Amino acid sequence: MSALRSILLAAVVMGAILLTTALLLAAGGYDVRTALAALWTGSVGSWYSLTSATLVRAVPLMLSGCAVAIAFRAGVFNIGAEGQLLAGAAAATAVALGLPSLGVATLVLALALGAAGGAAWAGIAALLRARFGVLEVISTIMLNFVALYGVSYLVRGPLQEPTHAYPQTMPIAPTVRLVQIPGAGRLHVGLLLAVGAAVAAGWMLRYTASGFRLLAVGESASAAASAGQIDVGAVTTRAFLVSGALAGVAGAVEVLGVTYALYENISPGYGYTAIAVALLAGLDPWRVILSATLFAALEAGAGAMQRDAGVPSTLVSVVEALLILAAVGAQALRMRAGGLSEAAAQPPEQPA
């Protein structure tokens, strides 16, 4: 797709978001002008809101958006980015608090264990799919709930701060945190990690043999197996684990760069928004960078809308869901018209 078309598409999407939001606001009887002004100032209207509100939120969305994109491209419906993110956050917190602080070494280890935690959490669903043919849509959603209660248990049990007054862990030592970017408010170097991961993921899908195998399996598992001699099960499982690892890093980065502690509501549903992020990006990790920033701006602005215009911040979820429906509807119409591939639209052959 040419750069011009990408820019045009982004403009159309942004126009659609603004129009939908304005219509919903008008339907709800809110002052559209005040609300949209708040949306603007709360998201990109100032250097502070751009960095400390929008880009800070964009970091976990980029990482978990890439997680969803990779899984969906391989034909794996991983709806469990939220749970994998929480598992990664918990693992990273445990490392950052439990090990003696060796500065950057502990930080790197915490990030690595965050990835491992997310991969392990996804691994449960991957195993259930590979071994028993359990539909991962259901299993990953169930694991999201288990992770939520798991974190609840940890921060009220083994990992709770010593005074036992609050359901959260001790703060992570300053030497183990991701440093903030000078002059950019609360924005931390995790942004570079997220952009780097998205670039690498996109490059892997486009230019490497394993990326090619992943796409082949996602397009048509039977064709990949018979014509390409590809071990479909292995490729699927690997994509699932990589997806979980990326979501786990999102959780680790959030703990190490933003909250500095683990608590129950550490994610405002990043793992669910990630699905919208990935679908809007056409499941392309490079375009996830843009769509994650867009959704981060929308969610940052939603907070301002609630404060300034009394608009419930959940309105943004409605806009996001409508965008997904519009995107899959448009894709379906295009496929009907052009007979394009059924990429990422193929459920696994064994329903559960």
Place this chain on the structure above:
Amino acid sequence: MTGAEVVAPVLAATIRTATPLALAALGELLVERAGLINIGLEGAMLAGAFGALVGATSGGVAGGYAGAMAGGLLVAALFALCVVWLRADQIITGTALTLLSVGATGTLYRALYGSSGAALTLPTSGTWPIPGLSSLPIIGPALFAQPAVTYIVYLLVPALAWWLARTQAGLALRAIGERPPAAEAAGISIDRLRTLAVLAGGALGGLAGGTLVLAQAGTFAENMSAGRGFIAIAIVVLGRWRPFGVAFGALLFGAASALQFAFQAMGWSAPYQLFLVIPYLLTLAALAGAVGRARAPAALGKPL
């Protein structure tokens, strides 16, 4: 404490928890026998719960159940529009519809009733003890002193089993879930029948959500379906796509949830989160155990 004093409340709690699960799962059973998977069932339940709130504030309990079914139907209609008519992907559409329901019910709830957190108290459907049966020892009060909606489930299970197995329409539904081309050749309108199945599933899902509000909580809370729609989808697999199997699966989940009352009554101490995750862990275990032995409708989930 005697055995009966523990068993009777656990049995009653089992039926109470199983009722909405069974309703939603029976609805999804119809959808899946027609060859579709509607992950948006969770959204239909939540919309049903909100519909119950809106209906009950003006129309009492009956208005609440009407509102619940309308809420579920609305979500189902969107699913049918996207999947059956536009041929959009089922899983993604269902996921988006659940997100839409979470957002829309949350927004409307806060806009209409304020976000102060003051819970609304709604009229609830009281229990209707069946004369005679409800005075049986132990099982009487548990099984036959329930809200009316539970008795609807008792009737719906055999009715659906009969309908699927013995009627022309039931046969047509099964045919489009197994061999759509053959069904089409036999003159069955696939799109029309699938749309009807999805709508029926949505109405039952909405009713299930309404049950949470009108027969259990007596109020609405954001995201109160809490994954029950997804559990219901697992129950369909566990029940091997058969009404009586689904009823059994719902009872199993009801019992697992009710066990926490028993544990509390017996003075067990464990982290409370452990009780809360039981239904989700049970779903995973049940799916792992059920699949392979069960045979799904052949066309289930295939792109249309």
